[in-house]
Amino acid sequence: MPSCNSNNNSSSSSSSRFNKFPKSFSTISPSATSAFTTYASISASLMLFRSIVNDLIPYPLRRHIWSVLSYLFSFCSDKQTIVIEQYDGIKPNHVYNASEVYLSTKVSPETERLKVSKRLKDKGLSLKLDNGQSVIDSFQGVELKWRYVYEAEKKGIRSDSNIVERRYFKLRFKRKYSDMVLSSYLPFVLKSAELIESEARVLKIHTLGNSHFSWKFKWESIKFEHPSTFETLALDSELKNMIVEDLNRFLRRKDFYRKVGRSWKRGYLLYGPPGTGKSSLVAAMANYLKFDIYDLQLENIKTDSELRELLLDIANKSILVIEDIDCSVNLPDRPQASGHKRSGQDKQFTLSGLLNFIDGLWSSCGEERIIMLTTNHKDGLDPALLRPGRMDLHINMSYCTMQAFRVLASNYLGIEGELRLFGDIKELLEGTKVTPAQVAEELMKNEDADAALEGFVSLLKQKKMEDDELEKAEALKKLEIKESREPKMQHKSLKKDQTMAEMPE
Numbered sequence: 001m002p003s004c005n006s007n008n009n010s011s012s013s014s015s016s017r018f019n020k021f022p023k024s025f026s027t028i029s030p031s032a033t034s035a036f037t038t039y040a041s042i043s044a045s046l047m048l049f050r051s052i053v054n055d056l057i058p059y060p061l062r063r064h065i066w067s068v069l070s071y072l073f074s075f076c077s078d079k080q081t082i083v084i085e086q087y088d089g090i091k092p093n094h095v096y097n098a099s100e101v102y103l104s105t106k107v108s109p110e111t112e113r114l115k116v117s118k119r120l121k122d123k124g125l126s127l128k129l130d131n132g133q134s135v136i137d138s139f140q141g142v143e144l145k146w147r148y149v150y151e152a153e154k155k156g157i158r159s160d161s162n163i164v165e166r167r168y169f170k171l172r173f174k175r176k177y178s179d180m181v182l183s184s185y186l187p188f189v190l191k192s193a194e195l196i197e198s199e200a201r202v203l204k205i206h207t208l209g210n211s212h213f214s215w216k217f218k219w220e221s222i223k224f225e226h227p228s229t230f231e232t233l234a235l236d237s238e239l240k241n242m243i244v245e246d247l248n249r250f251l252r253r254k255d256f257y258r259k260v261g262r263s264w265k266r267g268y269l270l271y272g273p274p275g276t277g278k279s280s281l282v283a284a285m286a287n288y289l290k291f292d293i294y295d296l297q298l299e300n301i302k303t304d305s306e307l308r309e310l311l312l313d314i315a316n317k318s319i320l321v322i323e324d325i326d327c328s329v330n331l332p333d334r335p336q337a338s339g340h341k342r343s344g345q346d347k348q349f350t351l352s353g354l355l356n357f358i359d360g361l362w363s364s365c366g367e368e369r370i371i372m373l374t375t376n377h378k379d380g381l382d383p384a385l386l387r388p389g390r391m392d393l394h395i396n397m398s399y400c401t402m403q404a405f406r407v408l409a410s411n412y413l414g415i416e417g418e419l420r421l422f423g424d425i426k427e428l429l430e431g432t433k434v435t436p437a438q439v440a441e442e443l444m445k446n447e448d449a450d451a452a453l454e455g456f457v458s459l460l461k462q463k464k465m466e467d468d469e470l471e472k473a474e475a476l477k478k479l480e481i482k483e484s485r486e487p488k489m490q491h492k493s494l495k496k497d498q499t500m501a502e503m504p505e
């Protein structure tokens with residue numbers, strides 16, 4: 001019967017399936033089976049042994065035994081291990097931080113477990129080794145194995161006892177390379193980390209702000225995203241190159257500054273009319289050096305101790321900016337903070353004194369600092385500030401020249417070559433005082449290059465006319481003053497002559 005057949009068939013197929021297992025089992029040889037059984041029983045015993053040891057021997061003792069055993073075994077091994085801990089006492093260990101940064105670029109997709117994170121200020125994802133994970137690096141043909149370890153140990157038996165955490169890297173390599181690792185490889189790791197960090201660095205601008213809870217001003221920072229660079233800056237190329245070279249020399253000369261006993265800092269005084277690019281130059285320098293900016297508004301500072309605190313809070317690799325010093329630094333006459341009377345000595349507090357103060361503080365605790373002062377009126381500054389050696393470089397930010405105009409024309413209109421109107425513009429610029437800010441504003445008015453240039457030429461012509469009229473008016477005024485004085489002078493000399501004549505001989 002069909003149903004019977006089908007039943008038979010199915011039973012035969014299920015039995016053939018059923019028969020597969022005994023068959024495959026039967027292919028394992030007796031020796032393999034016994035090896036498997038032995039392995040299983042050994043690992044079970046080991047696990048049992050481990051749990052007994054864990055129960056009977058407390059963790060600190062276990063760790064001690066383990067380190068003694070490792071120490072004994074190290075004599076038989078041709079390998080050496082360097083331990084790089086997160087803290088050196090209570091201070092962060094710079095080598096640990098650098099290793100972490102360096103290894104974040106070394107982890108490969110083959111690394112089994114990685115930690116991925118991103119802080120708000122970071123540009124990209126940051127990768128870190130997870131606990132117990134390793135990565136192999138190679139340097140000058142030598143293989144170096146890094147391993148990250150995290151340990152947490154409870155101090156005491158109470159539920160609220162402190163948990164002591166320990167993080168470290170283990171760097172393992174062949175013993176014969178230990179000199180090379182200490183003298184070349186680890187310095188290379190430090191240097192690489194510095195480069196990686198400076199590339200990934202998001203710049204910040206720090207300004208003074210006070211919270212609701214305190215009358216004191218503190219640095220508050222936001223992301224610094226000013227687009228100004230030395231390429232976009234409209235300056236004569238000679239001046240631009242000189243500034244860039246000066247900055248490069250400053251960065252190179254760490255050892256020089258130490259040798260001559262100076263703090264590793266450089267001061268720039270930028271002076272010129274409004275809109276000539278002083279603030280833009282500060283931003284371009286920050287972007288070039290990848291230094292944070294600290295914008296110090298002196299009028300907010302009431303006491304010397306407040307100022308000292310703020311200056312000590314400034315990080316290395318930074319630019320301290322004091323804008324419009326001619327306006328902000330009539331320090332001796334500043335309003336007094338309530339309850340903070342200035343001593344007689346404080347009243348002598350001048351900008352020059354402030355800079356001395358910064359010198360003293362920074363020579364003992366700061367590195368790679370730049371201080372920039374800006375002013376519209378150099379003539380009005382304290383002569384002590386202008387004396388040689390006070391600010392290292394005085395930079396005159398002048399009205400727009402033809403070279404500067406070409407940079408702006410390229411930035412704003414994409415003009416690279418010579419255009420028809422350039423001849424007129426060159427001539428007009430020579431006799432006209434127009435700031436780069438005014439030029440930029442005019443060039444932004446029109447997307448079409450020719451139309452924008454036409455507009456700019458008429459602006460220059462009008463400015464020239466106004467300047468000429470102003471000049472004429474000034475000359476006329478001078479003449480009038482001179483003439484109004486002359487009759488008086490004549491009158492005086494006449495009177496004098498008369499008196500002389502009246503005097504008896």
Ligand SMILES: Nc1ncnc2c1ncn2[C@@H]1O[C@H](COP(=O)(O)OP(=O)(O)OP(=O)(O)O)[C@@H](O)[C@H]1O
Pocket residue numbers: 232233234235272273274275276277278279280281376397436437438440
């Ligand atoms: N030399 C320059 N190169 C490029 N752009 C400039 C230059 N000077 C001025 N500008 C443009 O004009 C704007 C104002 O310039 P900036 O604030 O740098 O002038 P400033 O000299 O600091 O003026 P102030 O004395 O009023 O502070 C900038 O945002 C920039 O667009």
Ligand SMILES: [Mg+2]
Pocket residue numbers: 278279280323374
């Ligand atoms: Mg400015």
